[in-house]
Amino acid sequence: MNLINRFMPSNGYRQLPKSVTVHAVLxxxxxxxxxxILVVVINSFKERRAIFRDxxxxxxxxxxxxxxxxxxxxRSDFGLYSWNSLVVTIIAVGLVLLLGAMAAWALTEYKFKxxxxxxxxxxxxxxxxxxxxxxxILGLMVxxxxxxxxxxxxxxxxxxGLPLAVYILSEFVRTIPKExxxxxxxxxxxxxxxxxxxxxxxxxxxxxxxxxxxxxxIWNDLWFPLILAPGESTRTITLGVQQFVGQYVTDWNxxxxxxxxxxxxxxxxxxxxxxxxxxxxxxxxxx
Amino acid sequence: MHYILRYVMTxxxxxxxxxxxxxxxxxxxxxxxxxxxxxxxxPLLDTLFLSLYDEQNGQSSFxxxxxxxxxxxxxxxxxxxxxxxxxxxxxxxxxMLLQNPIGLILAVLxxxxxxxxxxxxxxxxFMPTMLSVVIVGFVWQLLxxxxxxISENFLYDIGLGQYFDAWLGKEGSALIxxxxxxxxQFVGIPMMLIYATLLNIPDDIIDASVVDGANSxxxxxxxxxxxxxPTIAMVSILTFVANFNAFELIYAVKGALAGPxxxxxxxxxxxxxxxxxxxxxQGSASMGAAVATLMFLIILVGxxxxxxxxxxxxxxxxx
Amino acid sequence: xxxxxxxxxxxxxxxxxxxxxxxxxxxxxEFVVLIGESGCGKSTLLRxxxxxxxxxxxDLYIDDERVNGRSPAKRGIAMVFxxxxxxxxxxxxxxxxxxxxxxxxxxxxxxxxxxxAAKKLKIDHLxxxxxxxxxxxxxxRVAIGRAIVRDPKVFLxxxxxxxxxxxxxxxxRVELGKxxxxxxxxxxxxTHDQVEAMTLGDxxxxxxxxxxxxxxxxxxxxxxxxxxxxxxxxxxxxxxxLPAKIHHADPENTQLVLESGRIIHASIDSSALQKGDAVQIxxxxxxxxxxxxxxxxxGTVTLLEHLGELSYLYVDMGQxxxxxxxxxxxxxxxxxxxxxxxxKPTHLYxxxxxxxxxxxxxxxxxxxxxx
Numbered sequence: 001m002n003l004i005n006r007f008m009p010s011n012g013y014r015q016l017p018k019s020v021t022v023h024a025v026l027x028x029x030x031x032x033x034x035x036x037i038l039v040v041v042i043n044s045f046k047e048r049r050a051i052f053r054d055x056x057x058x059x060x061x062x063x064x065x066x067x068x069x070x071x072x073x074x075r076s077d078f079g080l081y082s083w084n085s086l087v088v089t090i091i092a093v094g095l096v097l098l099l100g101a102m103a104a105w106a107l108t109e110y111k112f113k114x115x116x117x118x119x120x121x122x123x124x125x126x127x128x129x130x131x132x133x134x135x136x137i138l139g140l141m142v143x144x145x146x147x148x149x150x151x152x153x154x155x156x157x158x159x160x161g162l163p164l165a166v167y168i169l170s171e172f173v174r175t176i177p178k179e180x181x182x183x184x185x186x187x188x189x190x191x192x193x194x195x196x197x198x199x200x201x202x203x204x205x206x207x208x209x210x211x212x213x214x215x216x217x218i219w220n221d222l223w224f225p226l227i228l229a230p231g232e233s234t235r236t237i238t239l240g241v242q243q244f245v246g247q248y249v250t251d252w253n254x255x256x257x258x259x260x261x262x263x264x265x266x267x268x269x270x271x272x273x274x275x276x277x278x279x280x281x282x283x284x285x286x287x
Numbered sequence: 288m289h290y291i292l293r294y295v296m297t298x299x300x301x302x303x304x305x306x307x308x309x310x311x312x313x314x315x316x317x318x319x320x321x322x323x324x325x326x327x328x329x330p331l332l333d334t335l336f337l338s339l340y341d342e343q344n345g346q347s348s349f350x351x352x353x354x355x356x357x358x359x360x361x362x363x364x365x366x367x368x369x370x371x372x373x374x375x376x377x378x379x380x381x382x383m384l385l386q387n388p389i390g391l392i393l394a395v396l397x398x399x400x401x402x403x404x405x406x407x408x409x410x411x412x413f414m415p416t417m418l419s420v421v422i423v424g425f426v427w428q429l430l431x432x433x434x435x436x437i438s439e440n441f442l443y444d445i446g447l448g449q450y451f452d453a454w455l456g457k458e459g460s461a462l463i464x465x466x467x468x469x470x471x472q473f474v475g476i477p478m479m480l481i482y483a484t485l486l487n488i489p490d491d492i493i494d495a496s497v498v499d500g501a502n503s504x505x506x507x508x509x510x511x512x513x514x515x516x517p518t519i520a521m522v523s524i525l526t527f528v529a530n531f532n533a534f535e536l537i538y539a540v541k542g543a544l545a546g547p548x549x550x551x552x553x554x555x556x557x558x559x560x561x562x563x564x565x566x567x568x569q570g571s572a573s574m575g576a577a578v579a580t581l582m583f584l585i586i587l588v589g590x591x592x593x594x595x596x597x598x599x600x601x602x603x604x605x606x
Numbered sequence: 607x608x609x610x611x612x613x614x615x616x617x618x619x620x621x622x623x624x625x626x627x628x629x630x631x632x633x634x635x636e637f638v639v640l641i642g643e644s645g646c647g648k649s650t651l652l653r654x655x656x657x658x659x660x661x662x663x664x665d666l667y668i669d670d671e672r673v674n675g676r677s678p679a680k681r682g683i684a685m686v687f688x689x690x691x692x693x694x695x696x697x698x699x700x701x702x703x704x705x706x707x708x709x710x711x712x713x714x715x716x717x718x719x720x721x722x723a724a725k726k727l728k729i730d731h732l733x734x735x736x737x738x739x740x741x742x743x744x745x746x747r748v749a750i751g752r753a754i755v756r757d758p759k760v761f762l763x764x765x766x767x768x769x770x771x772x773x774x775x776x777x778x779r780v781e782l783g784k785x786x787x788x789x790x791x792x793x794x795x796x797t798h799d800q801v802e803a804m805t806l807g808d809x810x811x812x813x814x815x816x817x818x819x820x821x822x823x824x825x826x827x828x829x830x831x832x833x834x835x836x837x838x839x840x841x842x843x844x845x846x847x848l849p850a851k852i853h854h855a856d857p858e859n860t861q862l863v864l865e866s867g868r869i870i871h872a873s874i875d876s877s878a879l880q881k882g883d884a885v886q887i888x889x890x891x892x893x894x895x896x897x898x899x900x901x902x903x904x905g906t907v908t909l910l911e912h913l914g915e916l917s918y919l920y921v922d923m924g925q926x927x928x929x930x931x932x933x934x935x936x937x938x939x940x941x942x943x944x945x946x947x948x949x950k951p952t953h954l955y956x957x958x959x960x961x962x963x964x965x966x967x968x969x970x971x972x973x974x975x976x977x
Contacts, residue, residue, distance in 0.1 A: 026393070134579065136329070158323075222421050491689045500708045
């Protein structure tokens with residue numbers, strides 16, 4: 001009875017069958033979405049035999065083991081990979097936000113020749129993937145002596161993230177009332193101060209959205225780490241997992257544990273930021 | 288960079304001789320623009336130029352469109368190129384036929400009025416989208432592995448066991464299976480964007496159609512669907528760009544050779560092999576650049592078609 | 607054309623009671639205005655009538671047929687929304703034709719109906735336009751047109767004028783009145799604007815906190831408010847209230863004492879009360895006059911508002927309280943002036959502790975018309 005009440009809207013009875021169908025479909029799809037992830041995570045805590053005998057069972061006292069994780073940590077430098085990913089992501093996202101906000105401000109606030117052209121240039125970058133320039137980017141990094149450095153990744157990711165950041169932040173700057181800046185100019189506050197003390201704080205909510213959108217592709221990227229920084233010491237977590245799984249493909253414990261170690265932190269972060277992300281997606285910032 | 292600064296200078300000089308050089312503009316716009324131009328715009332343009340050259344034995348010489356002619360007509364290249372291109376269109380078709388309709392249905396269900404737990408469903412269904420394509424590829428490789436047998440047992444449980452096959456390993460089914468995996472991962476994006484558009488339709492408009500006598504299907508067909516068409520069009524073009532740029536999933540599951548027998552080869556993996564070489568074939572920067580240029584053109588044409596035909600016809604609605 | 611009858615209609619959202627039992631009789635062709643402050647339940651009531659919300663309890667009859675649970679279209683109602691709620695992707699013609707098309711009417715008939723309604727509303731030259739290409743006033747007409755083409759038994763209006771600017775609002779108000787006279791249809795109209803209510807309504811329903819406070823013809827509500835809430839709600843500037851105590855209870859000539867000790871005479875039946883009971887005296891700004899020698903008050907003018915033909919004087923009377931007076935526009939008062947004024951005992955209103963009005967004796971204007 002309680003259950004029925006929970007799933008029934010206040011004016012209930014007439015709508016009951018419809019709302020049950022809706023819940024059934026959504027629940028079914030939620031299971032489809034989560035099941036593969038759960039299977040991998042659950043089995044990473046089980047012994048090899050249990051993985052094959054009862055793949056859907058939870059680890060029991062008998063079958064519980066952390067051997068997979070131990071082997072992953074032994075055979076590869078997961079701590080370093082995670083650290084590399086973290087450094088690259090944080091620096092790149094931070095700079096995308098700062099430089100993106102500055103550029104968005106300049107392009108929306110000041111009128112100058114070439115403004116439209118530069119805006120268009122950034123807009124093109126939203127649609128045209130930076131990946132297509134890889135041949136030249138690699139050549140460029142070789143010339144700059146940046147191959148196998150995290151700097152190379154950071155630079156590329158900034159270039160990759162800026163177009164969308166500039167677009168979203170420009171839309172947002174446009175909603176800031178002109179009076180704010182005009183009042184400040186009347187008090188002869190410098191342009192720099194206006195931006196850093198007035199505009200930047202106002203951009204915070206939009207920047208949070210941009211941060212999430214920029215962060216995900218960077219953290220998950222395989223292409224550029226594979227091409228620009230495949231060395232052991234600069235490997236990111238995605239590349240590290242890819243290499244590890246490729247190498248130990250028959251060691252189920254290790255493979256499952258490696259995948260779990262890559263999945264779980266992202267899911268934790270996602271749970272924390274999902275509200276922000278979904279608000280960003282649904283607020284129309286990316287329409 | 289230089290001509291932009293010159294623009295700035297001339298414009299300010301025209302307006303007011305005494306106005307100081309707008310250093311603040313350089314300060315705000317300079318760093319971002321510099322990085323973007325050097326690491327994105329320049330490499331893209333350079334790639335386009337590079338595709339017109341032949342780089343062999345360290346010597347580069349202008350060959351015009353020869354690289355493209357080779358790609359399209361030379362037997363060793365053309366077969367692989369057309370194969371990758373056709374596969375890529377199949378891959379895109381799978382997304383259009385599955386990802387967007389499923390996303391649409393989920394979005395409509397999620398937006399049903401007074402739905403409890405709607406934000407929980409939304410968060411959970413979107414979860415796979417957050418994961419790296421590489422990870423997702425491996426997860427499904429394990430799940431579909433005949434060695435482990437999870438999928439096989441599951442299919443037997445629901446009475447479809449005899450249909451199980453090593454789908455990822457068969458030439459006929461590998462690409463479709465990879466398409467399904469990609470749809471599974473990214474269905475959250477159309478769902479979320481369409482859901483957002485549905486939320487933005489004012490309740491009054493839906494109420495008005497109810498008062499006008501429309502049942503829920505008629506309300507969906509006559510009112511909601513036309514209003515979310517622009518979003519569906521936008522999701523389609525995003526999907527198009529992403530699909531013609533896809534690489535990780537194939538690389539993770541099938542490697543750069545996109546087996547079996549290149550049946551899962553997409554433009555992305557073809558580009559990678561061309562650039563870095565594989566087996567006996569040596570990598571070639573200029574041929575790689577040529578492939579990248581073709582990908583660029585395909586994406587550009589897709590985006591242009593979208594902007595000039597669809598976007599122009601389907602207007603956005605202000606409520 | 608139809609009569610509408612509400613019998614003890616209640617609405618709950620979860621555990622929250624929004625409407626506590628509404629009874630209402632609406633005659634065929636009547637223009638009924640639901641008025642009240644925001645959150646009083648007037649819009650909810652309209653949505654219950656329309657069928658957009660389910661009725662929790664009670665019976666709703668349209669033309670003596672119980673229509674609870676029937677879909678909006680089957681009730682034979684049409685609604686005009688505050689936001690107009692025009693379909694943004696359809697042109698004016700399609701917007702107006704949508705309901706008929708859904709009902710499966712043949713094309714010829716639909717076209718005829720739409721053009722007829724469009725001509726009536728003078729929007730027949732706009733039929734090809736999209737809503738976003740129309741002005742606010744034009745959208746408003748399309749919304750009304752969309753309702754008219756369906757020949758509903760009852761029109762429901764949800765604050766239809768509140769999105770228009772002031773001058774257009776007056777003009778549209780007048781046109782709505784004319785339209786009602788022409789169509790002679792039953793109209794239920796929600797607003798928070800008392801001028802709209804007074805000018806348009808055959809009958810006004812004042813709502814407060816999910817209850818009907820009073821139902822009556824516009825002038826009835828003005829002259830004979832049953833509660834302090836209604837008295838304060840109808841009239842502009844609103845009625846002044848001064849706290850007082852019964853000095854001498856009497857069926858005809860009640861004596862009241864103000865905070866200052868001043869004695870006031872009122873032609874009111876206070877026989878149910880006793881000496882010392884707390885009451886509120888109601889004084890309409892337009893009933894007080896500088897020349898009147900009854901019930902003299904005095905105070906200092908703190909503010910003047912000149913409206914041209916008349917002025918509002920804000921008067922501070924120390925511990926007795928503050929009042930607004932409506933006086934002739936040709937006065938020569940200034941802020942700071944000390945003035946005296948009075949009010950006839952027959953013009954006073956009196957409300958007991960619970961805000962209920964006490965009976966006025968010889969209330970010298972029209973007697974309450976029985977409902």
